[in-house]
Amino acid sequence: MNLLKKDIIFSNVNKLKGVGKQLSKYLKNKKIEKVKDILLNLPYSETDRSKITSLNKLEIGKIQTIRVIVKKLNFPRVRNLPNKIICENESGKIEIVYFNSREGYLRKIYPVNEWVVISGKIGFFNKKYQMSNPDYVSPLEKEEYVKQVIPKYSLTKGINEKKYRLISDQVINNLPDINEWYEKNFLKKNNFLTWKENIIALHKSKDNQNKLSRSYKRLVFDEIFANLLVLSENRKKIKKNKQNKYFKSIIAKKILERLPFELTKSQKNVLEEINLDLKSNTRMFRIIQGDVGSGKTIVSLLTIANVVENKQQCAFMAPTEILAKQHFHLAKKIFIGTNIKIDLLTGKTETKKRKEIIDNIRNGDLDCIIGTHSLFQKKIDFKNLGLAIIDEQHKFGVKQRSELAKKGGDNCDLLLMSATPIPRTMMMSLYGDMDISKILEKPAKRKKIITLSKPEKKINELWSFIKKQININNQVFWVCPLIKESSYLDYSSAKSKFDTINKKFPGKVGLIHGALNKVEKEKILDSFLKNEISILVSTTVIEVGIDFPNANLIIIENANKFGLAQLHQLRGRVGRGDKQGLCILLFKESLSKNAIKRIKILKESDDGFFIAEEDMRLRGFGDIAGYQQSGSKNFRFADPVTHEDLFSLAEKYIKNININVNESKYAFLLKLFDKAEIINQNID
Ligand code: ADP
Numbered sequence: 189m190n191l192l193k194k195d196i197i198f199s200n201v202n203k204l205k206g207v208g209k210q211l212s213k214y215l216k217n218k219k220i221e222k223v224k225d226i227l228l229n230l231p232y233s234e235t236d237r238s239k240i241t242s243l244n245k246l247e248i249g250k251i252q253t254i255r256v257i258v259k260k261l262n263f264p265r266v267r268n269l270p271n272k273i274i275c276e277n278e279s280g281k282i283e284i285v286y287f288n289s290r291e292g293y294l295r296k297i298y299p300v301n302e303w304v305v306i307s308g309k310i311g312f313f314n315k316k317y318q319m320s321n322p323d324y325v326s327p328l329e330k331e332e333y334v335k336q337v338i339p340k341y342s343l344t345k346g347i348n349e350k351k352y353r354l355i356s357d358q359v360i361n362n363l364p365d366i367n368e369w370y371e372k373n374f375l376k377k378n379n380f381l382t383w384k385e386n387i388i389a390l391h392k393s394k395d396n397q398n399k400l401s402r403s404y405k406r407l408v409f410d411e412i413f414a415n416l417l418v419l420s421e422n423r424k425k426i427k428k429n430k431q432n433k434y435f436k437s438i439i440a441k442k443i444l445e446r447l448p449f450e451l452t453k454s455q456k457n458v459l460e461e462i463n464l465d466l467k468s469n470t471r472m473f474r475i476i477q478g479d480v481g482s483g484k485t486i487v488s489l490l491t492i493a494n495v496v497e498n499k500q501q502c503a504f505m506a507p508t509e510i511l512a513k514q515h516f517h518l519a520k521k522i523f524i525g526t527n528i529k530i531d532l533l534t535g536k537t538e539t540k541k542r543k544e545i546i547d548n549i550r551n552g553d554l555d556c557i558i559g560t561h562s563l564f565q566k567k568i569d570f571k572n573l574g575l576a577i578i579d580e581q582h583k584f585g586v587k588q589r590s591e592l593a594k595k596g597g598d599n600c601d602l603l604l605m606s607a608t609p610i611p612r613t614m615m616m617s618l619y620g621d622m623d624i625s626k627i628l629e630k631p632a633k634r635k636k637i638i639t640l641s642k643p644e645k646k647i648n649e650l651w652s653f654i655k656k657q658i659n660i661n662n663q664v665f666w667v668c669p670l671i672k673e674s675s676y677l678d679y680s681s682a683k684s685k686f687d688t689i690n691k692k693f694p695g696k697v698g699l700i701h702g703a704l705n706k707v708e709k710e711k712i713l714d715s716f717l718k719n720e721i722s723i724l725v726s727t728t729v730i731e732v733g734i735d736f737p738n739a740n741l742i743i744i745e746n747a748n749k750f751g752l753a754q755l756h757q758l759r760g761r762v763g764r765g766d767k768q769g770l771c772i773l774l775f776k777e778s779l780s781k782n783a784i785k786r787i788k789i790l791k792e793s794d795d796g797f798f799i800a801e802e803d804m805r806l807r808g809f810g811d812i813a814g815y816q817q818s819g820s821k822n823f824r825f826a827d828p829v830t831h832e833d834l835f836s837l838a839e840k841y842i843k844n845i846n847i848n849v850n851e852s853k854y855a856f857l858l859k860l861f862d863k864a865e866i867i868n869q870n871i872d
Pocket residue numbers: 449450451452455478479480481482483484485486607631632633733735764
């Protein structure tokens with residue numbers, strides 16, 4: 189067969205021989221739609237059919253290959269009895285058994301007195317070796333096709349090994365040569381195979397079973413590199429020249445003088461970085477990374493003051509209504525005595541007010557609009573949008589970021605904020621298109637949250653403690669992992685917990701969980717915020733970022749089901765005011781060594797970045813809060829823990845080369861990992 193043409197690699201699988209409608213459908217269930225998906229569908233093991241086994245050395249239950257003479261075919265005339273073929277050689281006898289096979293077919297593949305090669309699973313029945321429905325039967329002249337070590341793929345209904353092999357062999361055995369996207373020296377230095385050799389090795393050797401094998405590592409590197417290419421392209425497109433900004437910051441200075449606290453050193457540094465961006469003649473595209481409570485909001489409000497003072501508008505978007513409101517009220521307070529005009533726009537804003545706001549945004553009467561994603565509807569035209577701020581954006585992927593940049597327009601600076609700590613390894617791969625500012629320290633006055641752990645058996649000791657807290661007007665979060673009791677999972681149920689607690693503290697308890705709609709959720713959060721209820725029982729839906737300054741106690745059930753970073757985020761809900769925050773972790777069973785280690789880290793450290801690193805080391809990347817949506821989806825093969833060195837290697841490499849993503853060699857790589865669309869979609 190001829191080598192495949194390059195473009196076939198990105199065509200639908202039905203371009204391959206023997207792949208019709210039905211098979212395409214089955215393949216699609218395995219997420220194999222294009223030919224290239226076959227390349228990336230790696231075997232997980234292999235079946236060794238390469239050796240001929242004597243009939244006196246067969247092993248029951250194993251897949252083996254035998255070479256025998258067909259002696260006799262036996263087709264019983266009674267229904268439901270299997271057809272039998274008796275075979276033998278110098279080392280013994282064996283029966284080959286078929287259920288539901290046509291006589292004509294069997295006579296053709298088992299010619300009497302001829303040698304055949306058969307491969308399949310060895311069974312034992314009536315004291316005799318037998319093989320039922322073997323996988324392969326072949327005349328001797330074609331035995332080489334059977335006698336091989338055959339890669340084992342996770343297959344699905346409608347596709348067996350033989351069928352899949354017909355497809356995958358067409359592809360893997362006929363790969364075209366591809367122009368390498370790396371420099372020759374780089375490949376050599378890192379002991380990487382060429383792309384083609386690499387794919388073959390991944391399918392035809394045991395490399396696929398070792399994530400640190402050299403061919404697996406090249407694949408991982410390709411994936412990371414493709415990801416970095418996209419980010420670097422996104423950055424190029426966004427960080428373009430903007431209208432030069434003459435720059436004053438008198439208002440911000442006044443605001444600072446009035447604040448009841450001094451900015452932390454980190455806050456000052458970040459503000460400095462932002463101000464340089466505002467002044468520069470390229471657009472700002474920056475993310476502020478800072479732990480919960482590190483004081484990102486005030487930094488963003490000061491930035492708004494600077495932009496407004498220089499005659500441009502700002503949009504500040506929060507993920508939820510309640511958070512938008514909270515930012516709005518804070519902004520009003522902070523901007524008192526200035527002439528900065530701000531308003532709030534959310535899904536709940538009444539039609540009349542909405543119209544008025546939209547008009548004011550258009551004619552420039554409003555300087556700053558705070559709201560939910562409704563800020564970026566098509567209907568809304570800014571007169572002069574100079575800055576868009578997105579709070580708690582960790583669910584934004586690179587695609588959303590580039591869309592946002594487009595909406596903001598060429599003259600709009602972009603500032604994103606996230607409280608989700610990202611391990612160092614991942615920083616570049618997730619946020620490599622942006623400049624990164626970190627707030628490393630928390631306001632000095634803030635007391636460290638005390639973290640305790642307790643076995644659930646001792647839950648009764650808590651009630652009197654909670655009662656005391658409520659009596660002195662404190663508020664309590666109670667977190668459980670699931671809404672309803674499940675017979676399969678030993679998770680607690682927020683609902684039944686609500687009933688229990690409500691009996692003890694009638695009328696003082698609220699329940700919030702993921703199944704409620706947004707309006708219902710906000711209503712409950714609001715009544716908790718207003719201190720109308722004292723205890724809020726919840727699943728993990730407690731929104732990131734909301735300030736409940738009066739809540740000082742959080743109790744987390746089944747704490748071992750959560751990741752460390754998530755526990756850290758949860759406990760960050762309390763201790764935001766002047767009161768000492770306390771977090772109690774409840775555990776069901778006796779703890780494993782690993783669990784004890786994890787609690788120790790939480791008790792000792794208050795540093796979200798450190799905790800994220802440790803969490804990743806102990807549980808792997810997928811469990812870090814908030815990444816399931818954005819981060820892990822970026823990678824199918826790369827693992828930030830296993831391949832830490834490859835992430836840094838890719839970072840170094842991409843910094844040292846000149847890239848033009850439109851070169852065809854990159855196009856191939858990007859298409860391979862489904863990244864090409866993201867780049868094209870960016871092109872105006
Ligand atoms: P986050 O980074 O989680 O968004 P916020 O901006 O909501 O944090 O700040 C949390 C609380 O800390 C707010 O009540 C804010 O007023 C306060 N705060 C911010 N900066 C300082 C500071 N430098 N000193 C004291 N308190 C501060």
